[in-house]
Amino acid sequence: MSAYEPQLGNVSVEQGTWRFERAMDIQTDPYLLDHVVEGLPVLPAAYLLGLMTQAAHRMLPHRTVRGVRNVRFVQAARFKGHRSLQLTVTAEPVETEPDRISVVISSRMAPPRGGSPYILRTHASGEVLMGEPEERAARFQRIDFAGAADYAELYALPKEIRHGPAFLAGVCYRHRSPDQLLAAVASPGRPQRGWQGAPDTPGWPSTLLNAVLHVGFSLGVLSRARTLLPLEIEAADLYAVPQGPVQVFARRKSTQDSRQSLHVVSWDERGRPVGVFRGFALQEVP
The missing domain is CATH 3.10.129.120 (Thiol Ester Dehydrase; Chain A)
Structure with a gap:
């Protein structure tokens, strides 16, 4: 795994829905140790957004990521010790707009004590817009940060x-x-x-x-x-x-x-x- 970027897991496809799954912990994804909140490693919200764009691009590799819409960060993904969570990224096209991909990121974690139910969480949801690449015209002025x-x-x-x-x-x-x-x-x-x-x-x-x-x-x-x-x-x-x-x-x-x-x-x-x-x-x- 990359020391800087999260990766999607194994994929299965059923009736147009793509499902990526993999185990994630601080050993498979060491960058988690570089974002610690109140003593626990946390998957940054922007990384959840990155996974959304990865999933949409895997579905439509001939298209380009053009944007996202209606992104909701529901619950943080926290990591305690060496316990791993099973991360799931589910993606499917919006019925009326095939270039708009709906994505949900969730996880399942084993309970701390045997006999208890698995811990299920939804972390984020949103839509990724795919399309043709757009030529970028320079429209912003470069700022001088000397002495900043x-x-x-x-x-x-x-x-x-x-x-x-x-x-x-x-x-x-x-x-x-x-x-x-x-x-x-x-x-x-x-x-x-x-x-x-x-x-x-x-x-x-x-x-x-x-x-x-x-x-x-x-x-x-x-x-x-x-x-x-x-x-x-x-x-x-x-x-x-x-x-x-x-x-x-x-x-x-x-x-x-x-x-x-x-x-x-x-x-x-x-x-x-x-x-x-x-x-x-x-x-x-x-």
Whole structure:
């Protein structure tokens, strides 16, 4: 398994539904140890999103991932000690739109005591849009980050979360207003290979999704200094995977009680769009 990216498991197909299954633990997926929340390794929400795009791309390998819609992060996948969970990714085309793939990610874990029922959880659901590749025109201005603050300061917040090398994609940032955050991110641990793990890897890289969305997460944390949970992404447009560093702009659109909604835009060094995320909602941990 990759030290940085989650992978789909064995596949079975029945009546148009694709079902990927595999065991996952901290040994098969060592990057889990680089995202520890309140003392336990947790599969990052962006990695669940990456698995969704992998599944859709495996179903339609002749098409390109164009975006996602109506993504819901239901329950975190946590790992205790060396116990593994059986991860299941189920994907099927939407009946009226064959290029729109509905995906659900769930898991089954053995109980801590014999005789108890298996622990069943749903972790995420959403739709992946597939289509023809789109030519990207440069429409964003490259930002000069000379003298910007070290992104390591953001990784240190909140204190309940510990990050390791596979997760550390942020380079520098500017917090120019309470509702805006600018940052530069780069592929963690493997600059010579870029964001894509291998030329034939399906879907969109989880490390890139994570790097971009973490800028939005960091903006949310800066305003409350509290641990936040990702809840949903209303829509995202995804473009060609860049080779080099990416610049990211996160803006808070609304705050209601303990919930925040953000808009996150990213582009490559030539100003071409990478990913545009709308309705990225975060919720404070009670």
